[in-house]
Amino acid sequence: MKIQLKRIDQDYHFELINERGHVTHIDNKTENGGHDLAPSPMEYVLMGVAGCSAIDVISILKKQRQQITAYSAEVDGRREKIGGASPFKEIKVTVYLEGEIDPDKAKRAAQLSFDKYCSVSKTLEPTAVVVYQVVLNNEAI
Structure with a gap:
């Protein structure tokens, strides 16, 4: 099982892709410096x-x-x-x-x-x- 992660912005928004090509995102809460664009x-x-x-x-x-x-x-x-x-x-x-x-x-x-x-x-x-x-x-x- 393998996941690839790529940084999207200059803060904490990331794109993650699994081996089957499914894409999801992770971000941090705004109070922690993120933009709250995705789950933590x-x-x-x-x-x-x-x-x-x-x-x-x-x-x-x-x-x-x-x-x-x-x-x-x-x-x-x-x-x-x-x-x-x-x-x-x-x-x-x-x-x-x-x-x-x-x-x-x-x-x-x-x-x-x-x-x-x-x-x-x-x-x-x-x-x-x-x-x-x-x-x-x-x-x-």
């Missing part, structure tokens, strides 16, 4: 957790022939200052599912994702606790 690197980390777990959960439920009509998630990261860095210490993910889905299968799919399959969450494990909850058809399960 740490926001992309949270997006990675959301996307990785979504792929896992949907894949698991599809294999179990569950009827998913909607999927969304919220990811909230709490950071802690350590020296000059501010790594995530806790990341809370709320998975919202809608459809004809067995609640036990929904809980199990999330558990498998966060405890076993989600490479992004597993990468963060040494420094951040990743917790999750599942809301199925507007009810926490």
Whole structure:
């Protein structure tokens, strides 16, 4: 896996391209000298957790022939200052599912994702606790 990064302006706006040619951007917040034209690197980390777990959960439920009509998630990261860095210490993910889905299968799919399959969450494990909850058809399960 390889990413190329190219500086776009004289500040902190960068273009990133993966090996398949997909393009995205990173910038810094205006209060930190950027122009806030794109998410920050740490926001992309949270997006990675959301996307990785979504792929896992949907894949698991599809294999179990569950009827998913909607999927969304919220990811909230709490950071802690350590020296000059501010790594995530806790990341809370709320998975919202809608459809004809067995609640036990929904809980199990999330558990498998966060405890076993989600490479992004597993990468963060040494420094951040990743917790999750599942809301199925507007009810926490």
